[in-house]
Amino acid sequence: MTENSRDKILSAATKIAQAHGYNGLNFRDLAEDVGIKAASIYYYFPSKADLAATVAKRYWENAAVALETLLAESSDPAIALRRYPETFRWALENENRMCLSGFMAAEYDDLPEAVKKEIQIFADVNVAWLSKVLSAAKVVSPKKSEARARAIFAAVGGAQLMARSRSDITLYDALINSYRVAGLLPA
């Protein structure tokens, strides 16, 4: 549990990137958050691109673990699926932040190649999990589960984006509810 400086940098960088994007992440503010000087970050990371790629990698790795845990802890895949939107809700609860992947998808064309790669993997991890769980819960046939999984991932990301721009987490809940009513998510 003791967090070393490297971990502190990664945690702080993740939060900043979720709030301001890759472009809005700068070494001086980040260093101040951590309690060190900007130049010291280079002791741990050779460049901003490398730091951001590490942040994005850690992000999808954590997400993968969280999703598997959610599934393992649920008695029924349908329950895990129902709770899926909570993972995205959490960012909004914490200072109106966004999913890293959502934010960086917007900035995508300006991202270093190494960062793009990790951001794509985050989407892949989510879609793969959703696809698996949709099949297991028999919401759709295995043949159609991947298409549905992508649709859910995109829609949840859109809901987060819209709710954030209103700084209104109840809007996020309302949108998820509408997805259920409309049939995109199982009721």
Added chain:
Amino acid sequence: MTENSRDKILSAATKIAQAHGYNGLNFRDLAEDVGIKAASIYYYFPSKADLAATVAKRYWENAAVALETLLAESSDPAIALRRYPETFRWALENENRMCLSGFMAAEYDDLPEAVKKEIQIFADVNVAWLSKVLSAAKVVSPKKSEARARAIFAAVGGAQLMARSRSDITLYDALINSYRVAGLLPA
């Protein structure tokens, strides 16, 4: 049809903002696009915030006209509704750009107040139109049409975001199709 310098600035700024966001919009690159020098932009706009707010205002005004035209040209509101996703597809077709509103929703917390206002109106215009057309096409009851309208707007924005991060317009089409299959959009 003859575009004056002010209009040229606004058009070029819109394109840049759709591709790189408010943060990625800078006066030197913008001026070069237009064929003038950066300082000359201040002859037309007092600040970057003011320029961006004007861009965003023009953006939702054009969207409002386009949506009303779409509705007027459609023999049936259901047809107008079916073609709604085309308005968002267009940005992706043009150099993988995003809807301004989607991009700036991500950057929202760092936006000048005047820009935030116009970005919100864009969302309002879309939701109001969708709500009206959903009711007219009898897809949902008037009482539920606004909730559904918001859901569709968010989901279409999410689809655009995901397709952009893959630079794959066919993914956008596939996602819209999935929304129809799932029942979020009428088949």
Added chain:
DNA sequence: TGATTTTTACCTAACACTTGGTAGGTATAA
């Protein structure tokens, strides 16, 4: 064990570049 060297984990100071913005000038047209 104590002395020495090396490594760790930072620091200060600066560079080159980009950014939004300003002051003041100038050629053309009304």
Added chain:
DNA sequence: TTATACCTACCAAGTGTTAGGTAAAAATCA
């Protein structure tokens, strides 16, 4: 002569990044 539609030149602040230093801890050696 005056307003229009630009321009050059510059400033101050912020950016990623580098060079080179330093105090303390750890490892090595006598």
